[in-house]
Amino acid sequence: xxxxxxxxxxxxxxxxxxxxxxxxxxxxxxxxxxxxxxxxxxxxxxxxxxxxxxxxxxxxxxxxxxxxxxxxxxxxxxxxxxxxxxxxxxxxxxxxxxxxxxxxxxxxxxxxxxxxxxxxxxxxxxxxxxxxxxxxxxxxxxxxxxxxxxxxxxxxxxxxxxxxxxxxxxxxxxxxxxxxxxxxxxxxxxxxxxxxxxxxxxxxxxxxxxxxxxxxxxxxxxxxxxxxxxxxxxxxxxxxxxxxxxxxxxxxxxxxxxxxxxxxxxxxxxxxxxxxxxxxxxxxxxxxxxxxxxxxxxxxxxxxxxxxxxxxxxxxxxxxxxxxxxxxxxxxxxxxxxxxxxxxxxxxxxxxxxxxxxxxxx
Numbered sequence: 001x002x003x004x005x006x007x008x009x010x011x012x013x014x015x016x017x018x019x020x021x022x023x024x025x026x027x028x029x030x031x032x033x034x035x036x037x038x039x040x041x042x043x044x045x046x047x048x049x050x051x052x053x054x055x056x057x058x059x060x061x062x063x064x065x066x067x068x069x070x071x072x073x074x075x076x077x078x079x080x081x082x083x084x085x086x087x088x089x090x091x092x093x094x095x096x097x098x099x100x101x102x103x104x105x106x107x108x109x110x111x112x113x114x115x116x117x118x119x120x121x122x123x124x125x126x127x128x129x130x131x132x133x134x135x136x137x138x139x140x141x142x143x144x145x146x147x148x149x150x151x152x153x154x155x156x157x158x159x160x161x162x163x164x165x166x167x168x169x170x171x172x173x174x175x176x177x178x179x180x181x182x183x184x185x186x187x188x189x190x191x192x193x194x195x196x197x198x199x200x201x202x203x204x205x206x207x208x209x210x211x212x213x214x215x216x217x218x219x220x221x222x223x224x225x226x227x228x229x230x231x232x233x234x235x236x237x238x239x240x241x242x243x244x245x246x247x248x249x250x251x252x253x254x255x256x257x258x259x260x261x262x263x264x265x266x267x268x269x270x271x272x273x274x275x276x277x278x279x280x281x282x283x284x285x286x287x288x289x290x291x292x293x294x295x296x297x298x299x300x301x302x303x304x305x306x307x308x309x310x311x312x313x314x315x316x317x318x319x320x321x322x323x324x325x326x327x328x329x330x331x332x333x334x335x336x337x338x339x340x341x342x343x344x345x346x347x348x349x350x351x352x353x354x355x356x357x358x359x360x361x362x
Contacts, residue, residue: 008039009081020111022275039075063094066099093133105361106139110143117150139357146294163357165278166349167275168347173258173283174284184324186217187285189280192221192222192223192225195267201316202229204313209238211317215241220247222246257280260280261286264287265277265289273294286306298345305333306323
């Protein structure tokens with residue numbers, strides 16, 4: 001009788017508010033969990049309350065704890081969820097070395113960050129080390145075709161695959177009605193940080209309002225730049241147009257996106273594949289967004305929303321005005337958004353993709 005496959009999934013607390021935590025929860029809630037045995041091994045500081053000495057002790061002890069977890073669970077595969085950011089790279093290198101020392105198969109999934117050519121740019125010794133590190137996993141899973149091309153250019157010998165994120169599709173708001181007139185409703189859901197383009201978004205909103213258009217903006221989330229963003233909104237005279245509602249989850253988030261006409265996400269950060277993008281498209285809410293990371297894999301400019309260059313307030317203003325003035329276009333885009341996500345970004349597809357990955361070593 002064939003022994004059940006056991007996979008250790010490395011990542012932050014499943015209760016943390018992060019894209020990787022969402023990814024872990026999606027895997028555990030998908031049909032994949034009935035096909036293989038998934039065990040979560042928590043890494044990183046997200047979701048923990050610890051002192052500086054406690055954090056240092058954890059960093060020293062966690063590779064040994066991983067070794068113990070592998071033996072206890074008899075895990076055949078170690079699935080490391082990481083990113084090309086310095087903190088995650090160096091932390092997860094220890095886990096990668098432990099897994100390979102124990103001769104386990106390793107899936108090394110990269111959730112955004114720098115491209116490998118840029119990660120140690122100008123540091124040839126560290127770049128050479130990166131080549132060696134990236135050859136250790138049995139498979140490197142990326143989120144975007146753009147990343148695939150970059151990794152192939154960095155080292156053609158790397159074992160690469162692209163598996164896009166997915167969401168648990170909410171009911172289709174097929175009867176969603178975009179008003180033919182009246183205020184345009186724009187929403188943002190996510191971390192309140194400058195690199196997400198939020199300051200440019202409110203600057204563009206101010207220009208739209210000064211142009212005589214009716215606009216409401218709902219900002220959902222929390223983050224390090226919330227106070228500065230609120231101050232900017234007040235300085236721009238937008239207090240009557242912008243509403244901060246704090247973090248939203250579950251049905252509250254779904255309702256917010258269902259009731260929005262446009263999702264504004266002009267991020268200049270190198271995203272992986274933002275869940276907020278998939279969730280807004282599932283809600284038939286077209287997107288004004290920058291074409292970074294995996295975003296161009298998901299949506300087409302003019303079909304599912306509008307691409308704008310990072311940091312370009314004028315382009316943001318023009319995109320919002322265009323959608324405000326063409327509500328029929330908004331409805332067509334919303335329909336195309338739902339069809340795109342339903343066809344390519346469901347949990348069933350995600351489960352099938354990882355079942356195929358793990359089956360290589362059954």
